[in-house]
Amino acid sequence: MAPVLEMQGIAKTFGPVRALRGVSLTVHPGEVHALMGENGAGKSTLMKILSGAYVPDPGGEVRVNGQPMPFGNPKTSKDFGIAVIYQELSLAPNLTVAENVFLGNERASRGVVDRRAMREETEPLLRQLGVSFSPTTQVGSLSLGERQLVEIARALSTNARIIVMDEPTTSLSSRETEKLFEVIARMKADGIAVIYISHRMEEIYRLSDRCSVLRDGSYVGTLDRDELSAAKLVAMMVGRDLSSFYKKDHVPHDAPRDIVMTVEGMSDGRLVSDCSLTVHRGEVLGIAGLVGSGRTELARLIYGADARTSGRVTMLGQDVTPKTPREALDAGIVYLTEDRKGLGLFLDMSISDNVSMCVLERDAKSGLRDFGRAAERAARSLKGLAIKAPNAAITVGALSGGNQQKVLLARLLELEPKVIILDEPTRGVDVGAKSEIYRLIDDLAKRGMAVVMISSELPEIVGVADRVLVMREGRIAGEVRAPVEQEAIMALSVGPVAA
Numbered sequence: 096m097a098p099v100l101e102m103q104g105i106a107k108t109f110g111p112v113r114a115l116r117g118v119s120l121t122v123h124p125g126e127v128h129a130l131m132g133e134n135g136a137g138k139s140t141l142m143k144i145l146s147g148a149y150v151p152d153p154g155g156e157v158r159v160n161g162q163p164m165p166f167g168n169p170k171t172s173k174d175f176g177i178a179v180i181y182q183e184l185s186l187a188p189n190l191t192v193a194e195n196v197f198l199g200n201e202r203a204s205r206g207v208v209d210r211r212a213m214r215e216e217t218e219p220l221l222r223q224l225g226v227s228f229s230p231t232t233q234v235g236s237l238s239l240g241e242r243q244l245v246e247i248a249r250a251l252s253t254n255a256r257i258i259v260m261d262e263p264t265t266s267l268s269s270r271e272t273e274k275l276f277e278v279i280a281r282m283k284a285d286g287i288a289v290i291y292i293s294h295r296m297e298e299i300y301r302l303s304d305r306c307s308v309l310r311d312g313s314y315v316g317t318l319d320r321d322e323l324s325a326a327k328l329v330a331m332m333v334g335r336d337l338s339s340f341y342k343k344d345h346v347p348h349d350a351p352r353d354i355v356m357t358v359e360g361m362s363d364g365r366l367v368s369d370c371s372l373t374v375h376r377g378e379v380l381g382i383a384g385l386v387g388s389g390r391t392e393l394a395r396l397i398y399g400a401d402a403r404t405s406g407r408v409t410m411l412g413q414d415v416t417p418k419t420p421r422e423a424l425d426a427g428i429v430y431l432t433e434d435r436k437g438l439g440l441f442l443d444m445s446i447s448d449n450v451s452m453c454v455l456e457r458d459a460k461s462g463l464r465d466f467g468r469a470a471e472r473a474a475r476s477l478k479g480l481a482i483k484a485p486n487a488a489i490t491v492g493a494l495s496g497g498n499q500q501k502v503l504l505a506r507l508l509e510l511e512p513k514v515i516i517l518d519e520p521t522r523g524v525d526v527g528a529k530s531e532i533y534r535l536i537d538d539l540a541k542r543g544m545a546v547v548m549i550s551s552e553l554p555e556i557v558g559v560a561d562r563v564l565v566m567r568e569g570r571i572a573g574e575v576r577a578p579v580e581q582e583a584i585m586a587l588s589v590g591p592v593a594a
Contacts, residue, residue: 097161099124099288100145100257105155107140114140115151116313122257125286127279129293129303132332133527136309138292142259146179147172159257178250179259184242188235193217195234196249220248224278240271247278258282259290264298265522269386276302294526295552296325308332325554332526341533341558345540347378354411355545356428356514358397361406366392368569370406374514374545379536381560382549383584389569390549391433394516398430399423410513427513431503433522433549439503442492446484447473449491450505476505481531497521497528504535515539516547521555533559553581 100122107115115137122128132138143149145157150167157164159175186195193213194201202212217230224244228237234245243263250258260279264272279289279302291302299306300323308315308331315331353376361370367389374380382390395401397408399417407416410426417423423430432439441449451469473487480501484494491502500520507515517536521529536559539546550556556563556579563575565587573587 096123098122099160101156101158102141102145103156103158105141105144105157106152107137107144107149108152114312115144116311117155118309118312118314120307120314122288122290124256124288125283126304127283127289127291127302129291129299129306130309131293131299131306131328132309132315136332137312138309139261140312141309142179142261142290142292145172145177145257145259147177173253173255176254176256177259178253178255178257180243180246180250180261180263182262182265184239184246186234186242186245188233190234191230192221192228192232192234192237192245192248193230195245196220196230196252198249200253216252217248220251223251223281224248225274225281238268238271240267240274243267243271243275244278247282255287257288257290259292261292262294263291264293264295294524294529296328299323299328329526341530341555343379343537343559343561345377345379345537347540347561348376349378353377357409359407359409361393361396361408362404363392363396363401364404366569367396370566370569370571372564372571374547376545377540377543378562379540379546379548379560381556381563381579382547382566383551383553383556383563383588384566384572385588386551388566388588390566391518392569393566394430394518394547394549397423398428398516400430424510424512427511428516429507429510429512429514430516431500431507431518431520433519440491440499443490445473445488445490446477446482446494446502447487449502450476450487450509452506472509476502476508480505480535495524495528497524497531500524500528500532501535504532508539512544514545514547516549518549519551520548521550521552529555553584556584557581 098121102118102120105115105118118137118141120141130138140149144151144166147167147169159177164175165171187198190198193210196217197213202209202216214230221230224247226241226244228241234242237245263275267275282289293299304320305317306323306328307317308328310332318327354373355376356374358370358372362368370393384390392401396403396406399419399422407414409415415426417426417428441452447469450473470487476482477484477487482498482501484498491499494502521532524532536546536548548560560579561577563579563584565572565575565584567588575583575587
């Protein structure tokens with residue numbers, strides 16, 4: 096079968112930075128072609144060239160159905176049947192589904208927007224996707240998964256034959272993810288090629304027919320479906336084997352005298368019921384469970400971010416039960432949110448300002464901030480946490496997801512906590528950054544800190560945690576001690592199977 100897309104010798108430089116080095120990619124009709132690599136590997140740059148957003152350096156070529164495609168014009172790319180669905184959806188929530196599907200490409204009659212025609216053209220697209228909402232539904236009322244399907248309907252309305260999906264399941268529930276996978280299967284059957292960008296290996300195994308890997312702006316290789324394995328993909332992406340991926344050099348303390356934090360009978364009357372736990376000095380306590388099991392809600396109750404109906408928290412035997420996050424910080428408990436962009440970081444501020452945000456009083460002299468001290472603190476964080484940035488004056492919004500996560504972690508560590516709660520600490524970061532975050536977690540435990548880590552990725556929980564509490568329907572269903580095994584965690588997560 097002739098390829099629908101051929102990218103040959105694509106290079107791109109931004110000043111002194113070489114983002115792409117002669118990359119080639121071939122995709123066939125009806126194929127899900129995964130594209131993997133660490134953040135900064137060049138995946139987004141390559142796709143922006145395909146979409147017409149960037150013009151590559153001279154010498155490369157893109158062919159669609161054997162025809163050369165000019166560079167640097169998004170309309171031309173669309174006319175060639177290419178659509179890109181970015182991680183940050185570009186929908187107008189105040190408009191209807193039909194208005195969003197044809198946004199920028201409105202149907203008109205005698206110079207007036209023809210909304211009826213747009214509704215009529217949208218209906219068969221929604222039927223094709225198997226959705227329950229209508230063309231007149233306001234997009235703002237839809238879930239994230241449903242909005243993702245509106246983006247796909249928009250792509251189909253342009254007769255796209257190559258659809259790029261960039262981390263499409265990052266904010267989706269498991270049910271919405273399954274729906275998306277069904278839609279992708281339908282598109283494959285219709286001969287549409289899907290370029291699928293994701294850091295989630297289980298999705299790559301399930302969906303992809305082939306997987307291409309980029310590293311440091313260069314093409315590393317392509318694996319067929321029957322060649323895929325975690326060991327091969329990690330080695331291709333980061334240049335080392337899986338044996339050094341998870342790091343657990345610390346020796347957890349489990350004697351009663353080493354208990355740092357105790358939580359008893361924590362409830363909120365809705366999503367969390369009667370949860371109790373202990374965490375020891377130098378221990379990584381994992382909290383696992385399916386989406387909606389109450390893991391984040393429990394963490395927020397412990398931290399005082401949400402109101403509880405019952406429960407208490409003790410630190411080293413003293414009742415501290417925080418009513419607010421400020422009281423939790425004073426007690427030595429910090430919480431790294433799963434929503435680092437929305438709730439954690441100030442993206443338009445510098446690394447230095449973000450790191451020092453919680454300890455500004457330390458930098459004050461006679462009521463004035465000592466910027467030199469703040470700069471020293473930020474420089475120490477850059478080195479200690481291996482944050483990849485030329486200096487601490489760089490805005491956090493310009494960093495990759497993994498480095499943003501490390502900036503947020505650096506801010507919390509400046510508070511010198513006794514307990515750190517990490518909620519999905521590697522969500523949305525690449526494989527290399529994950530490995531570095533695992534190293535940091537191990538280092539925190541070696542320093543005697545009590546670490547509570549919430550994660551949806553079973554291999555991560557198994558590789559990092561010393562023991563695991565499993566939540567189900569707002570309660571702690573059980574505990575898995577070393578050796579921690581995925582099967583035991585999943586059995587507690589789903590509960591007993593009916594005969």
